[in-house]
Amino acid sequence: MTAAPPGISVVLPARNEGDRVGATIASALDAADGPAGVEFVVVDDCSAPGRRPEVGDAAARRRTTVIRSARHLGVGAARNLAARHARGRILFVTDAHTRFSAGWDRAATRLLAPGRILSVTIADSASDWRGHGCRLVVPYMGTRWNTAPPGPAPHVHVASSAGTVLERALFDRLGGYDEGMVHYGGFEPEFSVRAWRAGAEIAHTTDIEITHRFKPREEVASFVGAARTAIVHNCLRFGTAHLPESMILEMVRLHALEFPEHIRAALALLEERGAWRRREELAATLPHDFAWFVRRFDLLDQIGRPVPEQ
Amino acid sequence: MSEKLRQIMTTVAEDPTALRELCDDTPALAERFGLSPEEHDRLARAERLAPRAPGAYMSITLHTITITADRGL
Numbered sequence: 001m002t003a004a005p006p007g008i009s010v011v012l013p014a015r016n017e018g019d020r021v022g023a024t025i026a027s028a029l030d031a032a033d034g035p036a037g038v039e040f041v042v043v044d045d046c047s048a049p050g051r052r053p054e055v056g057d058a059a060a061r062r063r064t065t066v067i068r069s070a071r072h073l074g075v076g077a078a079r080n081l082a083a084r085h086a087r088g089r090i091l092f093v094t095d096a097h098t099r100f101s102a103g104w105d106r107a108a109t110r111l112l113a114p115g116r117i118l119s120v121t122i123a124d125s126a127s128d129w130r131g132h133g134c135r136l137v138v139p140y141m142g143t144r145w146n147t148a149p150p151g152p153a154p155h156v157h158v159a160s161s162a163g164t165v166l167e168r169a170l171f172d173r174l175g176g177y178d179e180g181m182v183h184y185g186g187f188e189p190e191f192s193v194r195a196w197r198a199g200a201e202i203a204h205t206t207d208i209e210i211t212h213r214f215k216p217r218e219e220v221a222s223f224v225g226a227a228r229t230a231i232v233h234n235c236l237r238f239g240t241a242h243l244p245e246s247m248i249l250e251m252v253r254l255h256a257l258e259f260p261e262h263i264r265a266a267l268a269l270l271e272e273r274g275a276w277r278r279r280e281e282l283a284a285t286l287p288h289d290f291a292w293f294v295r296r297f298d299l300l301d302q303i304g305r306p307v308p309e310q
Numbered sequence: 311m312s313e314k315l316r317q318i319m320t321t322v323a324e325d326p327t328a329l330r331e332l333c334d335d336t337p338a339l340a341e342r343f344g345l346s347p348e349e350h351d352r353l354a355r356a357e358r359l360a361p362r363a364p365g366a367y368m369s370i371t372l373h374t375i376t377i378t379a380d381r382g383l
Contacts, residue, residue, distance in 0.1 A: 246311075
């Protein structure tokens, strides 16, 4: 007799996370109402020896698939790879250094619907801060956290990758995260905007809380320093794919002024990785344009001006 | 416009003079690529979005995803 497939697949990209992976999985199993219905798919994104994912508990190991990549994929491609190996109807996308709130699996199953992505509440493990999804910053193409839950309408621009829940069928229909982006930064806001443009909705919930280990400032500086060109490229690719044409050059200049040492390499990557082709593909296939998203949220640019239609 | 934008971005990637124009001499860039006054105006006003003081934009650029006081990512 073949075991029933799990209802929920928790997908975790892990690069140099070591035993944090096992602790994350243990937390999810302990907090689940129905741990038997949960599996974990971990993509070891080319971790250094000695810092590969560790899952110490035998019962947790039986529920976990670890896929090791010999080359650095980046978080988007790693999540996509994990999703391809997932068997659950529901994907719970999170990070490898998180903790789950009680009953998270039941709440996810109850709140999810076809065409709906759940943005779950993100708590900081070292303070009482909480994030309730993010809002888009244009034309920078970054995000800012919402620090309070949305009002009566639960919708948010962007679901954090530390807590994004959706049906696997929807993830597949959207095409997963954009693998034209590189390594790190910008994946989930792009995914979220594309999801809205594709006709999905992103609803925030406070019924599920993921406690996340945020990096301390010195760790952030070192990490972002190493990833800066990739982050600039990903922001530019995000904007090239979605912004009205009249804002694209403004976005490029904004990044050029701020990151003059990275902009040329980022622009070369943009051309190399087919950003303009991506823009055309999305325009041809998505039912809504970016102007629809702007109207949907009354979005203004980052200094409060109207966002142009074209 | 798409082709022109693409050409500008490719040129900036390859030519340091074009990058300098993009950052500090937008009229020269506009003339070189035939930008309309409206297009140039929008480009020039990007200055208002980008304070030049190092670190002035930390609340956004520390990370495109997360920032909480002294912690991020």
